[in-house]
Amino acid sequence: MDKQTILNVHETMLVIRKFEERALNLFETNKLRGSVHLSIGQEAVAATVGAYLRDEDYITSTHRGHGHAIAKGARADRAMAELMGKVTGYCGGRGGSMHIADVDKGNLGANAIVGGGIPHAAGAALSAKMRGTDQVAVTFFGDGASNEGIFHETLNMASIWKLPVIFICENNLYGMTTNVERVTSVKDIAVRGAAYDIPGVVVDGNDVFSVEKAFKKALKRAKAGDGPTLIEAKTYRWKGHWTGDPEMYRSRDEVSSWKEKCPILRLEAHMIENQLLTEEQIRTKHQEIDQLIDEAERFALESPEPDPSTVLDNVFDEGDQ
Amino acid sequence: MSKKKYAVAIRDVIAEEMRSDERVFVMGEDIGALGGVFGCTRGLQKEFGTLRVLDTPISESGFVGIGIGAALTGMRPVIDFMYLDFVYVAMDQLLNQAAKLRYMYGGRASLPLVIRGQQGVGRGNAGTHSQSIEAFFTHIPGFKVVMPSNAYDAAGLLRTAIRENNPVMFIEHKALYIQTEEVPDDPDFMIPFGQAAVKRSGSDATIVATSLMVSRALEAAERLAEEGIEVEVIDPRTLIPFDIDTVITSVKKTGRALVVHEAHKNNGPGSEIASQIMEKGFRYLDAPVARLGAKACTLPFSLVLENAVVPSVEDIIQSVHEICYH
Ligand SMILES: Cc1ncc(C[n+]2csc(CCOP(=O)(O)OP(=O)(O)O)c2C)c(N)n1
Ligand SMILES: [Mg+2]
Numbered sequence: 001m002d003k004q005t006i007l008n009v010h011e012t013m014l015v016i017r018k019f020e021e022r023a024l025n026l027f028e029t030n031k032l033r034g035s036v037h038l039s040i041g042q043e044a045v046a047a048t049v050g051a052y053l054r055d056e057d058y059i060t061s062t063h064r065g066h067g068h069a070i071a072k073g074a075r076a077d078r079a080m081a082e083l084m085g086k087v088t089g090y091c092g093g094r095g096g097s098m099h100i101a102d103v104d105k106g107n108l109g110a111n112a113i114v115g116g117g118i119p120h121a122a123g124a125a126l127s128a129k130m131r132g133t134d135q136v137a138v139t140f141f142g143d144g145a146s147n148e149g150i151f152h153e154t155l156n157m158a159s160i161w162k163l164p165v166i167f168i169c170e171n172n173l174y175g176m177t178t179n180v181e182r183v184t185s186v187k188d189i190a191v192r193g194a195a196y197d198i199p200g201v202v203v204d205g206n207d208v209f210s211v212e213k214a215f216k217k218a219l220k221r222a223k224a225g226d227g228p229t230l231i232e233a234k235t236y237r238w239k240g241h242w243t244g245d246p247e248m249y250r251s252r253d254e255v256s257s258w259k260e261k262c263p264i265l266r267l268e269a270h271m272i273e274n275q276l277l278t279e280e281q282i283r284t285k286h287q288e289i290d291q292l293i294d295e296a297e298r299f300a301l302e303s304p305e306p307d308p309s310t311v312l313d314n315v316f317d318e319g320d321q
Numbered sequence: 322m323s324k325k326k327y328a329v330a331i332r333d334v335i336a337e338e339m340r341s342d343e344r345v346f347v348m349g350e351d352i353g354a355l356g357g358v359f360g361c362t363r364g365l366q367k368e369f370g371t372l373r374v375l376d377t378p379i380s381e382s383g384f385v386g387i388g389i390g391a392a393l394t395g396m397r398p399v400i401d402f403m404y405l406d407f408v409y410v411a412m413d414q415l416l417n418q419a420a421k422l423r424y425m426y427g428g429r430a431s432l433p434l435v436i437r438g439q440q441g442v443g444r445g446n447a448g449t450h451s452q453s454i455e456a457f458f459t460h461i462p463g464f465k466v467v468m469p470s471n472a473y474d475a476a477g478l479l480r481t482a483i484r485e486n487n488p489v490m491f492i493e494h495k496a497l498y499i500q501t502e503e504v505p506d507d508p509d510f511m512i513p514f515g516q517a518a519v520k521r522s523g524s525d526a527t528i529v530a531t532s533l534m535v536s537r538a539l540e541a542a543e544r545l546a547e548e549g550i551e552v553e554v555i556d557p558r559t560l561i562p563f564d565i566d567t568v569i570t571s572v573k574k575t576g577r578a579l580v581v582h583e584a585h586k587n588n589g590p591g592s593e594i595a596s597q598i599m600e601k602g603f604r605y606l607d608a609p610v611a612r613l614g615a616k617a618c619t620l621p622f623s624l625v626l627e628n629a630v631v632p633s634v635e636d637i638i639q640s641v642h643e644i645c646y647h
Contacts, residue, residue, distance in 0.1 A: 058394065092427030101426040108393050109426060113417050119383050120418070123390020130346065130372060130396060137390070150414075153383025160378070314428030315462050317486040 001212050003276055005051050009208050010271065012047035013264050014289040016040075016067040019076050022293050023066070023083055023097075027243050031301065032084045034096050035112075037064040041206075041238035044263035045170050046071040048211040049138055052219060058106045058124040058137040060117035064170075064237070065110030068140050069100045072107045076296035086303035093306040094314070108137075114175075115141060115148030118167070122158045125165035125222075136222045137165045144175025146189045155196040155230065164222035166215070167198075167230045170205060172237045177249040193230035205233030206263040209270075236261075323506055327469075328498040330476040331361045331437075335399060337508050338483045339369055342397065345483060348375040348384055349401025358403050359439060359498050381407050385414040385436070389422070392434040399483060402438030404450050405492060412457075419488040420463025431486045437479070441533055441583050442631050443496030448619035451627070453532075453584035458490040459560050459593065465489045465514055466560040470535035472502035474558055477512030484511070494532045515562035519571070523551035526577040526641050529568055529594055530556060534581045534632060541637035550645055560590055568594070569602045576607035577644040581632050586614030608647035611640045 001009070020038045027036050039046070042064075050071025053059070061068035069079055074090065082089025083097050090100045101109030108124060111117035121139035128135035145151055146169055158165050169189050173180050186192060193200030199221070204210040211233060218229035236258035240247050247255075271277045277285070325333065338345045346369075347362055353376040356363030366374035377384040381402070388398040402408060408415060415436070423430050442451045458464040465487055469475035475493065482489040504510075520535060521542050530538035535556045542552040553571045557564055572578050578598050580591035595610040613632040621627055 058390075060390075090427065091425060091429070094427045095425040099425045101422075101430065103393060103426065103430040108390065109422065109430075111418075113413055116386075116413060116418055119386025119414065120390035120393065122383075123387035123392070124394040125390075126387055127391040127394040127396045130391070150382050150386060153378070153380035154386065156378060157380060157383055157387060161375075314424050316465070317423060317428075317431040319431075319486060 001209060006267070006271065006276060009047045009051050010264070010267055011285065011289070012050060012071050013043040013267065014286060015076060015292065016043045016046065016070050017264060018289050018293045019070060019079065019296070020066055022297055023080070024239065024243060026297065035063065036083065036097050036243050037241065038239040039064045039067040039237060041258060041262070042170055042172060042235045043067055044208045044267070045168065045205050045211055045233045045235060046140070048208045049168060049215055052215060053106070053136070053138065055105055056133070056135050058108055058121060058135065060108045060121040060139045061110040062114070062117065062141055062145070063098045063110065063112045064142070065098065065100060065140070069102070069107055069110065072102070073105050074100060074102060074107065076292055077299035080296040080300035081303045084300045084303070085306070086300055087306045088299070088303040115145040115150045117141070118145065118151055119154045122154045122163055122165045125158065125163035126161065128164060129161070134223055135164070136219060138168060139165065140168050140170060142175060143169060143171040143173070143180040143184065143189060146192060147183060155193070155198060155228070158228040159196040159198050162225060162227035164225070165228045166218045166222060167228060169230065169232045170235055171232050172235050174237070174241065174249065176241045179249065188232060190230055190232035198228050198230050200230040200232065202232045202234065205235030206261045206266065208263065208267055322503040324501055325472050325504045326498065327472040327475050327493070327500045327502070328360050330472040330504045331479055331493065332363055332365070334476050334479045334483070335362065336365055336368065338480065339365070339373065341508065344395060344397045345399065346373040346375065346396060347399045347401055348377050348388060350377055350379055350403050352376060352401050357401060359495065362401060381411040382414050385411040386418065388434055389414060389419050389432065392432045393422070393430055397433045397483065399435040399437060402436060405438040405440040405454050406449050406452055408436070408454060416457070416461045420461050424463065432488050433486045434488045435482045435491055436489065437491035437493065439493040439495040439498070441494045441496060442620065442627055445622060445624060445627070447622040451620040453582070453615065455490070455492055455560060456584055456588065456590050459590055463488060464561060466492065467514065467558070468492045468532045468560060469558065470497065470532050470556050471500055473504050474512060474518070476504045477510050478514070478558060481511045481514060485514070492532070496533050512558065514559045515564050517555050517557045517564035517567040519553065519567065520556050521552065521554040523553040524574055525551045526579065526645055527553045527555060527568065527571040527575045528579045528581060528637065528641070530554060530581040531560070531590070532583060534583055537632065537634050538581055538637055541634045541641065544634070544638060545641055550641060552641060563594070563597070565597050565601060568598060572598055572602045573605045576605055578606070579611040579613065579637070579640050579644060581613045581637055583631055584614055585617055586612055587617045589614045608644040611644050613637060613640055
């Protein structure tokens with residue numbers, strides 16, 4: 001990873017972390033409502049993948065999707081506005097936290113149905129293949145989603161049609177409160193690729209370089225027309241599944257052991273060691289992002305609510321094809 | 322004009338649209354070499370190749386989802402369901418995804434996606450291959466719902482569907498595939514959605530009928546005419562959008578209405594149509610609006626039993642008698 005990419009990935013991780021910390025704070029002070037699933041602790045996956053995607057490439061995401069959206073270029077202010085259901089949000093307040101999309105920028109949407117977005121990425125890849133472009137599609141999903149039938153159906157089709165799609169499973173050890181081991185036939189979800197003749201790789205999802213290595217290889221394979229790759233990133237969500245989750249299903253020790261593997265601190269240690277940034281410069285970067293999030297919050301709070309008279313808009317596209 | 326079977330009319334429109342718009346492609350089970358169980362894609366793979374006439378594995382949920390992704394990114398998929406009964410396997414992708422994405426994304430996405438296939442009785446296929454599923458798609462906002470009752474309408478409506486920027490549930494009928502009709506040769510022949518066809522005019526009662534029931538309603542009307550009852554028969558052609566104005570204009574004249582469909586009567590599309598007639602045309606009515614639909618049981622295999630479940634010409638005649646002598 002070159003220096004500029006490292007700096008970009010670092011910045012993206014900070015934006016995701018601070019965006020979500022702020023979202024939690026706003027939720028707890030009743031300034032936003034609904035489901036807010038946080039990816040704090042998992043930022044390395046989204047940020048690294050995002051750094052290697054172009055605007056014209058596609059992603060699909062999940063209920064835990066703020067990080068993916070930001071990594072694909074979403075602005076913190078419009079994303080925060082969407083979390084508040086404001087008219088300036090990415091979906092004009094129609095989608096909320098679990099449905100942030102920006103189709104023109106290649107974000108085909110977060111999806112609140114577990115596994116629901118997986119085939120959409122494969123479809124975008126099929127479309128790229130039909131249109132003869134070199135676009136690539138990435139779908140993010142959880143360990144839980146890999147037990148949905150549609151995951152298996154999509155892997156099969158992506159394989160037989162050699163689609164330029166990359167399946168990224170963020171295995172954070174839990175689907176809601178259920179430990180992955182209790183409900184999954186395999187120790188490594190990556191091995192499920194073998195059933196569909198797709199390479200499956202396990203990476204350390206808290207290490208940007210580990211994600212980078214596998215992802216670059218998958219990109220190359222996709223662009224060469226050789227088909228999909230399944231990447232399993234082992235990672236961990238620090239916060240509860242939902243805001244207010246009593247977290248009966250895991251121990252404090254487990255949580256703190258993963259906090260020691262913080263992907264941001266790890267990258268920062270690397271940056272200091274390799275003299276990419278000084279501690280002072282890193283502090284400044286943090287302050288810069290804090291400000292960006294302050295502005296995003298202000299923008300969202302000050303944005304108008306949607307006009308109820310527009311509630312029936314956009315059920316259908318009334319325009320010409 | 323050319324005389325064509327309903328299935329051929331459908332095949333020809335798909336082929337013409339694929340020729341004129343390279344974004345259009347078809348996907349589904351057994352559509353390639355076989356050309357579909359009912360021949361609606363016959364010969365297309367030969368002309369357009371295996372990518373644009375894409376044979377899928379038996380993965381309905383997955384390939385509908387793939388169609389959605391393709392539609393979101395500039396393609397115009399036409400997805401073939403061998404039997405529309407199989408949509409249940411793909412309901413999440415249809416009703417949570419295709420129907421909702423545009424709305425949930427604040428209008429910043431379009432989904433030009435046609436789901437087409439056949440339903441209904443006629444081949445002794447029993448409960449999981451003979452039902453009529455349109456009500457699901459009229460209930461959840463986001464789909465246009467189209468039900469051609471003849472080859473002419475099938476051609477004009479399918480072209481509109483393929484050129485439409487929204488998800489369309491294009492509901493054919495297995496018993497109609499061999500129905501033959503004059504179909505315009507114009508490669509731009511389109512029938513707009515939301516425009517009912519008055520199939521027969523009459524002044525004594527209005528029948529609103531869909532799909533296979535249109536021909537039964539017309540047959541009933543001929544027999545009723547022999548006893549002096551003149552029935553107006555209206556085929557709405559599309560349920561979403563629904564042309565209530567044509568229906569109300571007719572009811573104004575006749576004062577009586579019967580809605581007939583093959584879907585179950587209970588909470589069927591007729592419930593909605595009857596309600597709309599009462600909401601908008603109550604003062605013209607001389608009798609309660611009547612409804613006929615399949616009885617509230619699974620479609621049985623035995624032909625005798627199947628005939629007892631789905632509205633017959635006799636049922637329609639009897640129902641018209643009831644509203645006329647109310
Ligand atoms: C089809 C479906 N089933 C169940 C749910 C409820 N649900 C929401 S998130 C979740 C857990 C998903 O686990 P995983 O895929 O591992 O993602 P993670 O939350 O860990 O990021 C469940 C069961 C849902 N939204 N959709
Ligand atoms: Mg999980």
